[in-house]
Amino acid sequence: MVYQATASAPVNIACIKYWGKRDTKLILPTNDSLSVTLDQDHLRSTTTSRADPSFTKDRLWLNGTEEEIKPNGRTATCIAEMKRLRADLEAEKPNEPKLSQFYVHIASKNNFPTAAGLASSASGFAALVKSLASLYQLPSTPSELSLIARQGSGSACRSLFGGFVAWEMGSSPDGSDSLAVEIAPREHWPEIHALICVVSDDKKGTSSTSGMQRTVETSTLLQHRIKHVVPERMKVISEAIKKRDFNTFAKITMQDSNQFHAVALDTDPPIFYMNDVSRAIISLIVEYNRVSVDAGGPLKAAYTYDAGPNAVIYTLKENVKEIVELVVNYFPQANQFKDPFGLFGSDGVQGNVVTGFNTAVAKPFGVGAVKNLIHTRVGDGPRTLGPEESLLGVEGLP
Numbered sequence: 001m002v003y004q005a006t007a008s009a010p011v012n013i014a015c016i017k018y019w020g021k022r023d024t025k026l027i028l029p030t031n032d033s034l035s036v037t038l039d040q041d042h043l044r045s046t047t048t049s050r051a052d053p054s055f056t057k058d059r060l061w062l063n064g065t066e067e068e069i070k071p072n073g074r075t076a077t078c079i080a081e082m083k084r085l086r087a088d089l090e091a092e093k094p095n096e097p098k099l100s101q102f103y104v105h106i107a108s109k110n111n112f113p114t115a116a117g118l119a120s121s122a123s124g125f126a127a128l129v130k131s132l133a134s135l136y137q138l139p140s141t142p143s144e145l146s147l148i149a150r151q152g153s154g155s156a157c158r159s160l161f162g163g164f165v166a167w168e169m170g171s172s173p174d175g176s177d178s179l180a181v182e183i184a185p186r187e188h189w190p191e192i193h194a195l196i197c198v199v200s201d202d203k204k205g206t207s208s209t210s211g212m213q214r215t216v217e218t219s220t221l222l223q224h225r226i227k228h229v230v231p232e233r234m235k236v237i238s239e240a241i242k243k244r245d246f247n248t249f250a251k252i253t254m255q256d257s258n259q260f261h262a263v264a265l266d267t268d269p270p271i272f273y274m275n276d277v278s279r280a281i282i283s284l285i286v287e288y289n290r291v292s293v294d295a296g297g298p299l300k301a302a303y304t305y306d307a308g309p310n311a312v313i314y315t316l317k318e319n320v321k322e323i324v325e326l327v328v329n330y331f332p333q334a335n336q337f338k339d340p341f342g343l344f345g346s347d348g349v350q351g352n353v354v355t356g357f358n359t360a361v362a363k364p365f366g367v368g369a370v371k372n373l374i375h376t377r378v379g380d381g382p383r384t385l386g387p388e389e390s391l392l393g394v395e396g397l398p
């Protein structure tokens, strides 16, 4: 009998940022956060887990290379928590095989760059937890699984749902109420698309984990943000999502990205995640929105940046073509734009700007300043896949 399961999970990019822990071991945040789950058809982690009595230790392979599972580290914690849930089930149903007592082999791959600021840790820990939940045949809800993914990487808890997702910070010291909840499924607002601008970044920045800890210890602005800014923003953006009010959604998303980077700057010593390319992309989106607003229209795009220089631009599907044209005008691409939604005909991207756009807001950059453009949209939550997607061979090795 082979006990094995494979699952895939999506990336999520926050509109209201998580930045700060009140408990670093349990990964309990200092504020609520909210994100959009991106489509796994484009960006995903896929993970196979197998339990077998012949295995001699828990092992993990990431993109084909074995990774050490550090005792008491984040991966070990997630595996231990999942085994605990399985043990509870076995105690209730004594005829079930005692999988909780076997070691596991886990193989995972990301179909996009790992540890490059594209949230692989979020999709990675969500896929790990989901594949173990399938292996162990747990009846757990996505919110229950989010409690465990959270202990792998905070932002991973939001990848247990598709659509629009909040991570409620909770108040219990044991973390039992610090979990993800769905604000709306993808079907509610499928027109939300995202354009990821992958910005070259040669030097290694400050990791989220260490950066946010330094912010908690030194930033007074963070205290203001936690108490007086995020609670109201969570309410307003959740309402905007429910009403499909893109103007409000965009306004809050940009404000919160700005404040997160302000809080990073308020850290001692200061942390800079954005670079000149990131700031130029902000100028383009601000000007693009100004043209619309001056003509009596709404905001049409929202930028947001995590702990790195890459931009994620949220917009409605109808505007993606204009935005790709705009970005390519300033950031020429070495490779042809991959056009998953067939927006461009055989002529490809021309690099046009919309009428009335003040081209002086940014200077054009050379090829490679924006390495790659990824067009995706709001997506669904983790998927359980069939045995044909397995990443482990008959021997239980990748």
Ligand code: ADP
Binding pocket: 045, 046, 047, 062, 108, 109, 110, 113, 114, 115, 116, 117, 118, 119, 120, 121, 122, 123, 124, 125, 127, 128, 208
């Ligand atoms: P990113 O910006 O891609 O999230 P991080 O440096 O924050 O980069 O996280 C990368 C780490 O996340 C990896 O070193 C690994 O520990 C973990 N990770 C990434 N992908 C996976 C995966 N598919 N399965 C398990 N862990 C993963």
Ligand code: DP6
Binding pocket: 013, 014, 016, 017, 018, 019, 027, 033, 121, 152, 153, 154, 155, 156, 208, 209, 210, 305, 306, 307
């Ligand atoms: C800027 O979830 O990577 O992307 O919990 O220490 O693993 P750890 O941090 P992580 O931090 C994400 C920070 C962010 C904002 C967000 O995703 O909400």
